[in-house]
Amino acid sequence: MYKVMAVNCGSSSLKYKLYEMPEEKVLCSGLAERIGHDDGIFKIKFDGKEDKRVLPIPDHAVAVNLVLEALTKFGIVKSLDEIKCVGHRVVQGGKYFSHSVDFDDESEAIIAKLIPLDPLHAPAHLVGYHAFKDALPDVPAIAVFDTAFHQTMEEEDYLYPIPYEWSQKYDCRRYGAHGTSHQYLANKAIKEYLGGKPNSRIITCHIGSGASLAAVRDGKCVATTMGLTPLGGVMMGTRTGDMDPSVTDYLATCTGLDVHELYDVFNKKSGLLGVSGISNDTRDIEAAALQGNERAILTSNLFARRVADFIGSYFVRLGGADMMVFSAGIGENSPYYRRLILERVEEALGLKIDYKLNESIYGGKEAVISLPGSSMIVAVIPTDEEVMIARDCYKRIA
Ligand code: AMP
Numbered sequence: 001m002y003k004v005m006a007v008n009c010g011s012s013s014l015k016y017k018l019y020e021m022p023e024e025k026v027l028c029s030g031l032a033e034r035i036g037h038d039d040g041i042f043k044i045k046f047d048g049k050e051d052k053r054v055l056p057i058p059d060h061a062v063a064v065n066l067v068l069e070a071l072t073k074f075g076i077v078k079s080l081d082e083i084k085c086v087g088h089r090v091v092q093g094g095k096y097f098s099h100s101v102d103f104d105d106e107s108e109a110i111i112a113k114l115i116p117l118d119p120l121h122a123p124a125h126l127v128g129y130h131a132f133k134d135a136l137p138d139v140p141a142i143a144v145f146d147t148a149f150h151q152t153m154e155e156e157d158y159l160y161p162i163p164y165e166w167s168q169k170y171d172c173r174r175y176g177a178h179g180t181s182h183q184y185l186a187n188k189a190i191k192e193y194l195g196g197k198p199n200s201r202i203i204t205c206h207i208g209s210g211a212s213l214a215a216v217r218d219g220k221c222v223a224t225t226m227g228l229t230p231l232g233g234v235m236m237g238t239r240t241g242d243m244d245p246s247v248t249d250y251l252a253t254c255t256g257l258d259v260h261e262l263y264d265v266f267n268k269k270s271g272l273l274g275v276s277g278i279s280n281d282t283r284d285i286e287a288a289a290l291q292g293n294e295r296a297i298l299t300s301n302l303f304a305r306r307v308a309d310f311i312g313s314y315f316v317r318l319g320g321a322d323m324m325v326f327s328a329g330i331g332e333n334s335p336y337y338r339r340l341i342l343e344r345v346e347e348a349l350g351l352k353i354d355y356k357l358n359e360s361i362y363g364g365k366e367a368v369i370s371l372p373g374s375s376m377i378v379a380v381i382p383t384d385e386e387v388m389i390a391r392d393c394y395k396r397i398a
Pocket of ligand 1: 207208209210237280281282283328329330333334363
């Protein structure tokens with residue numbers, strides 16, 4: 001039995017889960033939030049108990065020490081020596097990583113080089129890595145990349161039609177994201193729903209505040225919606241998703257904002273929030289739509305249309321599909337949005353959906369929501385990116 005730690009360092013937060021492997025038992029989980037603030041929040045859950053403290057958390061190093069202190073203080077481990085590997089989620093691996101690797105000087109240098117592609121998260125990943133390395137110098141660390149699963153895409157799926165020399169010189173291309181989640185969902189679908197079928201064709205829909213779809217053939221990603229960065233693809237909580245590139249030029253002229261300011265608006269003030277003017281959270285928009293708010297109805301329909309169009313595109317891309325999976329915050333919890341999406345594709349794809357059952361699937365339930373005569377299985381599967389990190393940690397040390 002090995003204890004391994006899965007860590008996700010965001011710009012101002014640190015999420016963690018301690019596992020016992022290979023049982024995949026969660027020993028504790030928690031979150032340090034508002035890192036960099038005097039009123040930071042530190043939470044830990046273990047054995048059905050919960051502890052929360054508000055205290056200054058000036059940086060990720062302090063957050064890491066809070067995590068490690070809590071592990072011994074609450075008796076989750078007797079000694080920190082019990083932790084055998086730390087797995088760090090890294091959003092952007094560029095073209096360099098098609099699987100998890102040791103987090104060491106070499107991989108650190110590449111991750112640092114990729115900061116321009118992910119200025120928000122990459123610096124935090126590096127700080128988190130160093131904080132754990134300082135605290136646990138003899139424990140191996142690995143980097144698990146959100147982009148790795150998508151590295152099997154072929155040129156015609158990942159190249160942009162820009163001057164080819166730029167694609168080469170600047171590595172400007174589609175990388176995708178949420179790869180760990182898409183891989184988890186596809187693996188589970190193949191193993192538990194498709195009986196290990198060879199050449200299986202699966203459309204995975206990770207739809208949360210960030211949202212992406214992937215087309216997966218025989219367990220390998222052939223296409224995904226996010227692009228150079230997570231701004232591309234479907235409409236999201238605050239992000240636009242794909243648009244005609246001339247929108248930037250036109251809006252720069254209209255608003256007087258420069259490209260960087262517009263990029264910020266496209267990332268943080270667009271999507272569900274920008275169109276609805278209500279919220280980036282589908283719960284608020286759904287509530288307003290159900291009360292007849294026209295902007296909320298339009299927002300919901302726009303969102304569903306954009307997801308549905310990609311589902312149709314991936315159905316063609318895969319030459320049909322054996323299964324479609326809904327996951328993440330919206331995909332797992334919102335029967336309303338699943339229905340809006342499915343209604344837009346069911347006739348063309350020959351789906352038969354149990355909409356009554358759909359209504360009852362939320363809050364972490366896993367279920368098949370298609371009926372026996374459906375052309376493919378449609379299921380809701382809660383995603384688990386952390387367990388994928390823990391599995392890679394276990395592979396590294398076992
Ligand atoms: P995620 O990024 O996967 O955590 O998804 C978060 C988003 O899922 C929220 O911003 C909401 O739009 C949506 N959502 C809908 N219902 C729920 C729910 N019951 N719990 C959490 N998120 C929900």
